[in-house]
Amino acid sequence: MVQYKWIALSNTSLGAFMGFMNANVVLIALPAIFKGININPFTSFQYLLWVLFGYSIVSAILVVNVGRISDIFGRVRMYNLGFLIFTIGSLLLYITPGSGNIAALQLVIYRIVQGIGGAFLMANSAAIISEAFPPNERGFALGLNGVIGIFGGVAGIIIGGILASIYWRDVFLVSVPIGILGTIWSYRSLKQLSKPNRNQNVDILGNIMYAISLILILIGITYGILPYGTQATGWGNPFVITSIVVGIAMFVGFIFIERRVKDPMFRLELFKTRAFTSAAVAIILAQLAFGGLQLMLVLLLQAIWLPLHGYSYEVTPFWAGIYLLPLLAGFGIMGSIAGKLSDRYGARSLATTGLVIMGTGFLLLTLLPYNFNYLEFALIIFFMGVGNGLFVSPNMAALINAAPPQHRGSASGIRAMLTNTGSTLSIGIFFTIVIDTLYVTLPPVLTSALNAAGAPQLASILAKLPPTAAIFAAFLGYNPVSTVLSQLPNSIVSSIPASTISTITGTYWFPNVLAPAFVEALRTAFYIGSAMAFLAAIVSALRGKAVIYERDILRSTITSALDGKKEQQQK
Structure with missing residues (x-):
């Protein structure tokens, strides 16, 4: 059986x-x-x-x-x-x-x-x-x-x-x-x-406060990525500012309530254990580093590298996924191995090493040109996948092991919340860096390139193209220039020589124009990702010895109770 x-x-x-x-x-x-x-x-x-x-x-x-x-x-x-x-x-x-x-x-x-x-x-x-x-x-x-x-x-x-x-x-x-x-x-x-503890009450106020606060914060971050008026991103949008500020204020109020509720939703006492707190902080920092990486690499491949290597925009989404398989392979190979090793040696050395590998991988990515050699790129992202695999499984086991069995649902929920929230924040940070950089650098570059290509009449039109639109169009498998031309009056399009139209709507022209500014922005994002990964490694290294609730905390509690009983008997 x-x-x-x-x-x-x-x-x-x-x-x-x-x-x-x-x-x-x-x-x-x-x-x-x-x-x-x-x-x-x-x-x-x-x-x-x-x-x-x-x-x-x-x-x-x-x-x-x-x-x-x-x-x-x-x-x-x-x-x-x-x-x-x-x-x-x-x-x-x-x-x-x-x-x-x-x-x-x-x-x-x-x-x-x-x-x-x-x-x-x-x-x-x-x-x-x-x-x-x-x-x-x-x-x-x-x-x-x-x-x-x-x-x-x-x-x-x-x-x-x-x-x-x-x-x-x-x-x-x-x-x-x-x-x-x-x-x-x-x-x-x-x-x-x-056995579930049915004697506990559901923390209705805490649930409502927490849900609303996180909804407001994450919605604010999401709309902060979108253009607002003449601005490339929406961080100056009063709705975004209000949403995030009110969300943070409500979260502070939520923590205040949870400290005083008999059966809180958010088990703050879990954070009294150093091993749990270190694992939780390492998760949020690691996700701030790694959460937006895959999407940024997808954009790099779809908007620049794949078109430069002859792939039509229509097929780039699929091939971007194929070319990112080394990242998943690294995690897949190391995930179960690291989990097995953590059962024997604990999480600290494995998780910390994995985070250092991830941070180093970010730095290596900054050294690549936009028309990189794929083998070098594949080795770097495989290397980063291995680092992520070394971190995730041991760190998750450490967090779960440090929680009491009756609160492991809460512990698992906290882990998933930190993972998803960190990933969303990471995407917001990476996107903002890329879009704001392109907003400043792309219009003059586009104007110069269109004049050189023999289509000056398009310069004022494409120069106003929001970077978000260009990036998202490429992400969805559309040629950004062809999409713009399809929306213009025929009188403007017909005034441009056919050879010029063929050039600027080909797979090479727009990526070459976009690439220098885009890759420079990505380098800034990768430097920040590297800093977050190394900071997470420091937190992981300071987590102390491995804690298993059944072996350490429970045993310590029983020993203390027995010692107290002996003292009472001696008195």
């Missing part, structure tokens, strides 16, 4: 596989999706961002709440519900009716439904694995779970590319059979090993 721990690992790994696959399928298939619903990339920034980030934002908001509620009502029950909700969201995405803005809004709403299901899965999977495996095997189990998730990411790239070329709706349908299988399997096989 198969041991229950392997059933728990395989089922939660199926959930991880589905989640990673779904994320990459959507990323690769976005051009087909937006063309399928007839959305113009130059006027659809907000929809693009919400289809991309709505899932992670909702998950970040809900995971702590769900983790805490799962400690009260049962982790397995909440996990099962997550599989069901995710499957329903996937089915709704597949049957999305209509086209245009209405269809885009429906996609956003259904992605949010998926995000709710994902929050239930993420908040409980690590806790279910930790309950099923003994402390000396948790690192390996959590690492293997992550590796299977990476396999899902690889499958998502390939499946997304194939299905996007057939019919855009099919990219959402692929998750449905996996979701149905996982839902039935989880309801039939998973067991609640620890």
Whole structure:
């Protein structure tokens, strides 16, 4: 008979596989999706961002709440519900009716439904694995779970590319059979090993304060990336400023409330353990460094490197995913190995080494020219994937091990929240650096290049092109120049020689114009990423010795109680 721990690992790994696959399928298939619903990339920034980030934002908001509620009502029950909700969201995405803005809004709403299901899965999977495996095997189990998730990411790239070329709706349908299988399997096989504490109250005020504060902060960051008036980004938008300031103020109020509530949603006492706090801080710093990296590399490949190597804009989303496989491979190879090693040697040396590798990888990326040799690029991102694998599994095991069993749902939720929030912040920071730099440097470069190409009549038009529009158009598989020309009066287009039109709409002209400024902005972002990774390494190195609750804290508590009893008897 198969041991229950392997059933728990395989089922939660199926959930991880589905989640990673779904994320990459959507990323690769976005051009087909937006063309399928007839959305113009130059006027659809907000929809693009919400289809991309709505899932992670909702998950970040809900995971702590769900983790805490799962400690009260049962982790397995909440996990099962997550599989069901995710499957329903996937089915709704597949049957999305209509086209245009209405269809885009429906996609956003259904992605949010998926995000709710994902929050239930993420908040409980690590806790279910930790309950099923003994402390000396948790690192390996959590690492293997992550590796299977990476396999899902690889499958998502390939499946997304194939299905996007057939019919855009099919990219959402692929998750449905996996979701149905996982839902039935989880309801039939998973067991609640620890008894939920039903005597606790749900912290309603804390849940509301936390959710609203994080919603406001993350929405503010998301809209801070978008243009505002004549500005390249929206950080001067009163809505963005108000949203972030009010969100931060409410979060401070939330912390104040949690210190005084009998059964708080956010278990602040977990942070009294040094091992837990160090692991949590390392997560947020590492995600600030690494969270936006993949998206920036996707933009670099799609907007510059792939067109320069003869790939049409229409096929760049798929090939960008293929060329980034070394990043996933590095994580996949090292994830389970590092988890196994952390069971024997602890997390500090492994996680710290991984973060140093990541920081070094960022510095190496800054040395590459925009028309780089792919082998060098592949080795660097593989190197960074290995570093991420060395960090994630041991650090996650360290965080979970340091939490009491009855609060591991909360601990798992905090981990997922820090991961998703850090990733969203990272994307906001990286995007802002790139867009603000391009806003200053791109117009004069475009003007000069158009004059040299023999199309001065386009200079004043393209010079006003928001960098966000150019980047997002390339990201969605559109040629930015061709898209602009298609929207101009025929009298202007016909005044330009055909040879010039052929040159500026080819795969080489725009990337060569964009590349110097874009890569310089990326270097600044990578320097910041490197600094965050090295700072996370310092935090990780100072975490102290490994702590396993069942072995250390619980034993210390029992010993103290026995010593106190002996003293009373002696008196």
